[in-house]
Amino acid sequence: MTLQSIGLSTGGRDRAPQWEHYLKGDPAxxxxxxxxxxxxxxxxxxxxxDDQVAYEALHHPDPMVREQSLYQAMDRRLTGTIDLIAESIASDENREVRWNALWALEKIGGPRALQVIERHIDDDDADVGEWARLFSSELRTGVPAFDNRSFTWDGDRTxxxxxLLNIHCDVYVALDETGRNWGKISLSPQGLARSYGQAHACPNVDTRNQKLIISKTLSGLHDDGSPHTENFVFRGLTNHANxxxxxxxxxxxxxxxxxxSGRADDDSLGHRNEMVAAKRSGEWTLDPQIQIKGESAIRYVRGRVHTWGYVNFDTMAGSSLEEVxxxxxxxxxxxxTPTGPLANAFIVGTFKGKLVxxxxxxxxxxxxxxxYSTLDGDVDSDQDGVADIPGVQFCPRTNWMN
Known part of the structure; x- marks a missing residue:
């Protein structure tokens, strides 16, 4: 596959590397x-x-496409992006589009973006308002701020x-085997949730410093309406210096x-059972006003994630956003894997999640x-705390484990 075959050009790809930090320190x-x-x-x-992106950010009927368009405008650094995002926050009817648009403004940063963010601290939607308060505080002080709402907690749940994690990811796809040609797909939180699945961080007070379940649910994949579930057991260490x-x-x-096939639960081209890895780092903030089992709850988490992806690019080339x-x-x-790599995409992103x-x-x-997970990350479709199949953390619908 070549860039020309999918209607793209190499641009300045043959230029010499540019070093932009010659006065800032060690390039390593x-x-x-x-x-x-x-x-x-x-x-x-x-x-x-660019005109399509700007129009669809405000007028497309699918909130995922509207949000994806806002993030695309940010990625392209389009003129008027802050004004476009501001209009979306003020007018969109989808609360997730609105708070992820606020996050886009935090990513842009600067006085104008901050001014728009702070307009919404007293928003009619309390969670949009709290996200605005949080982003404003992060930009001004580096640490989040919250409101003082009361809470509900169910002691019988797993x-x-x-x-819920809002994840903004960039997917860098190797377009050929030379290592010289790469493509980028920038996914907004709802864009990522639509294609990869919605991720949730599921901490328990007694294990959260060393172990965390990330449970990913993908809606709309199964004909019977049941959710596709993938669970990940993360282990590591936590620093409590602050x-x-x-x-x-x-x-x-x-x-x-x-x-x-590059598609979840699509075994039309076969599959290989392999060890899949991911890394996440960041910081969570406790709220002493929310006490769970005698400990302060995690009110908010932020950080970065790195992993690998497999893309069957032949099924995507030239497709519209909705088709991809x-x-x-x-x-x-x-x-x-000892039988050859099954990765042609590098995925890097940032995530933020708070109690809502x-x-x-x-x-x-x-x-x-x-x-849909047990404490050990096994799929638990009826949420009774017992694994559907012990040791299986990925949707067993295709019977892949046999």
Whole structure:
């Protein structure tokens, strides 16, 4: 496959590397992040025009496409992006589009973005307002701030907390085997959730410093309406040098199928069962006003994630956004295999998640979200705390484990 075959050009790809930090210090520290290096030269695979992106950010009927368009405008650094995002926050009817648009403004930063963020601290939607308060505080002080709402907690559920993670990821796809040509797909939180699945952090008070379940649910994949579930057991260490905050580094490695079609649960081209890994690091913030089993709850978490993906690019080339971002059309991959790598995409992203009022009663829901996992990460489709099949952490629908 060549760039020309999919209607893209190499641009300035043959230029010599440019060093931009000659007065800032050691390049081993400042110029070794693989995602940053790829971002300089990767071609953008979203084929829409700038005018299309701006129009669909406000007018597309699908909230995922509206949000994805806002993040695409940010990635392209379009003129008027802050004004476009501001209009979206003020007018969009989808609360997740609104708070992820606020996050986009935090990513842009600067006085104008901060001004727009702070307009919404007293928003009619308390969680949009709290996200605005949180982003404003992070930009001004580096630490989050919260409101003082009361909370609800269910002691009979498997996990002490269930935190929906908003994840903004850049997927860098190797377009050929030369290592010279890369494409970039930038996914907003809802874009990632639509194609890869919605991730939830599920900490328990007694194990959260060393172990965490990330449970991923993908809606719309199964014809019978049942959710596709993938669970990941992360283990690592947490630093508590700062009171009320925990800085962590966790890794996950587990057996799961890699479907050669590049689509979850699509065994039309076969699959290989491989060990798939991911890494996440960051910081969580406790809220002493929310006490769970005698300990302060994690109110908010932020950080970075790195992993590998497998993309069957032949099924995506020249497709529209809606044709690419459908449930299951993106899967994780691996390089850790003796029979040859099953990864052609490097995935790097940032995540933020906080406790939210999901049922609209004015109280924060600490652990109300549906999580199809046991304490050990096995799939638990009826949420009774017992594994459907012991040791299986990936949806068994295709009978991949036999």
């Amino acid at each position: 520290l400042l110029n070794s992040e693989f995602g940053d290096i790829l971002d300089r030269d990767a071609v953008r695979l979203d084929i829409r025009t 996990f002490d907390e269930t935190i 009171a009320g905050r925990g800085s962590f580094y966790f890794e996950s490695r587990g057996l799961r199928p890699v479907f050669l 971002l459908f449930p299951g059309n993106s899967i994780l991959g691996t390089l850790d 009022d999901w049922d609209g009663d004015g109280k924060i829901n600490v652990n109300s979200l549906d999580i």
